Amino acid sequence: MAMRRSPKSCRADQARRAARDRGVAHARRPFPAWIHLAIARCRLHARAPALSGRAGRMIRLTAADTISNRSAHERVALAKRRAIPGIAILGLALSLLPVGYALYLMLLIDIALPGRSGSTIVGLLTLAAALVVLHTVLLATRHRLFAHLAAAYDQAGGMTERLDPIRKALVGPAVPALIDTACIPVALIVLALVGGPVALVPLAGAIVILLVLAPSAGKLARDRDAARSAYRLRDVEAALGQPRRALLALLGSGQHASATDARHRRQVSSAEQLASWHEGHAVRLVGLTATLFLAATAAAATWLMASDAASHGAFAATMLLATLIFWTLHRLATHLAVLSAARQAWRAFEESVNTIEAPRALVPLPPPVRRLEVSNAALPVHGTRRMMLQEVSFAAQAGDVVAVIGPANCGKSVLLRMLAGQVRAVAGTVRLDGATLDQWDDDARSAHIGYLPTVPELMPGTVAANIARFDPAADPALVTRAALAAGAHDAIVRLPNGYDTELAQHDAPAPALSVQHRIALARALYGDPFLLLLDNPSAFQDGEGNAALRRCLAGVQERGGIAIAVGDSAAIIDSANLVLVLRKGGMADFGTKEDVRARMAERQRRDAERLAQTSVYAEPRVADPVVGDRE
Incomplete structure (x- = not known):
């Protein structure tokens, strides 16, 4: 029969277990508490905790939420504020250790040696061993603090090459x-x-x-x-x-x-x-x-x-x-x-931190589905005051295909980069469904805008990864859907490993430029973006490729997107219902394909007449006063 224990003995057992647990906890923590606090603060900085407003009243934020709510530069500043006190205390402790070593030598030579006492020598040796162990622990702890601070600079992003000397100095x-x-x-x-x-x-x-x-x-x-x-x-x-x-x-x-x-x-x-x-x-x-x-x-x-x-x-x-x-x-x-x-x-x-604007809290906007509007946009030539584009104004509705035509170096490619948000107009606005492009963050904006450069510029990786924009959680069905919409599926499956073929590898032959261009077009179509920007999409394409481009633009129209294509090939002009004409210095004309064609024909007729009047080879003409008055 088991004996019934008194409440007092139970409380005593609980106290002994708690004391034993505390002892185990202390045994597992060889460093002092303030050192662990400094390291914990540095780790916390690397995860960038940001509690403000309503979030500050929450109990705890997850690491992912924390990283997304604080910029990398703020994380670095927070890391320095939290790491410097610990590093300063460790530096003070390390600077005092040589005093202990000097004292050990003086006691050993001036006291232990004349006294010929073995116990004194052993005691001093124990003291020296304790100093060495403490020195080692402090150095290891300081190295950990520097490593966490270097990790914060690694997360700064966008300046990796310039931050390499800082990381090398901290961890070395x-x-x-x-x-x-x-x-x-x-x-x-x-x-x-x-x-x-x-x-x-x-x-x-x-x-x-x-x-x-x-x-x-x-x-x-x-x-x-x-x-x-x-x-x-x-x-x-x-x-x-x-x-x-x-x-x-x-x-x-x-x-x-x-x-x-x-x-x-x-x-x-x-x-x-x-x-x-x-x-x-x-x-x-x-x-x-x-x-x-x-x-x-x-x-x-x-x-x-x-x-x-x-x-x-x-x-x-x-x-x-x-x-x-x-x-x-x-x-x-x-x-x-x-x-x-x-x-x-x-x-x-x-x-660079002082020149970066404070990040704004962007309210998530619904995906654009209606309209693109450009109002008096202007953009200078990089590094000069000469304007590449000025007073560019046009609008396109869902289902429109706009063909952008004009001579070389008139700003067609720059216009597409401005519409994609890659470069910012110095004047005017670009709006999607009434919202300017800066009201979306970079990831959200890129999800609504597909961009195809003139040169494919495929990255090292598989075909599927390039089409999915290297999204690790990409849906294979969306990848094949984009490839089918771009007319690239048949060419991809003929590659050595199909969608798993590695691209941009030095030791493997690259696919034909036409295939690379279709893969890049599939990358632009991935996720069915509302605005599709195509810079000379008919380049490197044969008849089959131009037919695929026609089907692609027709598909964008059917699903209610907007496509803006640079080029004057038949595949682009026949598919477009709107035409934007650029000249050096700005926009020359915009409207429906028929109206722009009629105005261009009229301008060409007037230019021919003016040339005929001023040519030395033309027969003299008597000016018609009625025509002159009308003009």
């Missing part, structure tokens, strides 16, 4: 070497207390080394930038030239291409040698200076011992602290180029 030994210089003042103070006037020698050496390093920082950063630019140019030229070796050989340019590659390799070699020489020169100069002053410190400490002004333990502690000072400065010199590059990248990042 460069930034820790800079922070460890904070231990130099502490070491000099302890050195003054232990060795007296001997501290002046390391102080003078540190000042000389800093004077040597100060002018070298900018030069090293410029040399490394030049080397990186040479590397990038060489890699880009190699990536572009490798697939075209056979074509260059057929064109008789193989030797010129080889000479260009050799020239790029020489530029990389010379830039790297120059940067390495300057960096090595600074490091060597710092090393020689540190060695000289360290020898002077040893001589001064020996003189004090000879004068009975210092003990053997004080001599050992003095040499340890002086070595620590000069070793820290030598590490700083070794990573000076990385720190200079990170400083420049950080400045550029901060300037």
Whole structure:
């Protein structure tokens, strides 16, 4: 028969279990609580928590919601605010550890050695082991904080190449070497207390080394930038030239291409040698200076011992602290180029943050289904004040197909990019169902607008992935539907692996340009966008391709979309019901196909008559006063 336990004994058992659980929890957390708090804050910054307004009254936001509600730049700023206190506390603790090492040497030499006490030696050795373990834990914790801060910069996006120096400095030994210089003042103070006037020698050496390093920082950063630019140019030229070796050989340019590659390799070699020489020169100069002053410190400490002004333990502690000072400065010199590059990248990042407008909270809008309207849109030539487009105004309803025609370099392709939201008009507006394009975010806007460039520009990946715009959750049925609408399905299934054929691979032959163009058209049609922008869609197409383009434009009309196609091919003109004529400087005409054709014929007739009147080969004519009055 089981004995019935009293409530008091039950409460005691619960208390013992709780205490045991707390002990296990503490055992699983080897770091102090404040360190875990700093790391947790850094992790939280990487997920970018953003609580504002009604969301601030919620209990918790998920990581996905958090990331979507705060920009990458805000996440970086939040990371710095939450990581810097922990890094500062860790730096202070690490700067005090050399005091413990110096104290250990003094006690070991001045107390344990004369006393010949084994227990004292063991105790001091235990103290030194504890200091080493604490030092290791603090260094590991600081590395984790820097890693989380570097992850925040990785998430900044859009500036990956420019943020590489910052990430390299944070996760590497460069930034820790800079922070460890904070231990130099502490070491000099302890050195003054232990060795007296001997501290002046390391102080003078540190000042000389800093004077040597100060002018070298900018030069090293410029040399490394030049080397990186040479590397990038060489890699880009190699990536572009490798697939075209056979074509260059057929064109008789193989030797010129080889000479260009050799020239790029020489530029990389010379830039790297120059940067390495300057960096090595600074490091060597710092090393020689540190060695000289360290020898002077040893001589001064020996003189004090000879004068009975210092003990053997004080001599050992003095040499340890002086070595620590000069070793820290030598590490700083070794990573000076990385720190200079990170400083420049950080400045550029901060300037870009100041120029970025604060993100607006966009209310989700319903998909456009009715109308496209362009009002007095103007766009200048990039980098100049000359206007590529000005006073462009037209409107299209659901089911319209607009053909954009005009001479070369009159702004047809730029017009499509403006309608897609890729470039912003300096004047006027572009509206879908009455809403300007900036009232949609980038993802929502791209879902409603399909764009086909003149050159297919397919990305490395499968055919299906290119059509689905690399959406990992793409529906295969939508992929095949877009391919059928573009007339590309039959050509795709004839490829070696069908929709799983890899594109843009160096070791595999590319499909024909006509097939690539149809795949790009299927990419533009994916998801049945309301507005379809086609830049010269009949390029690279034969009769079958033009017939597929006709069926595609007819399908857009039937489902109530709007198609704007650049080009004057029969497939485009016959399918269009509206025509937009551009001339250099702006819009020349817009209207139905019949009206624009009649106005163009009338202008051509008047131009012919005017040319006939002014031609020296034409017979003289007597001006008709009635016609003159009418005109």
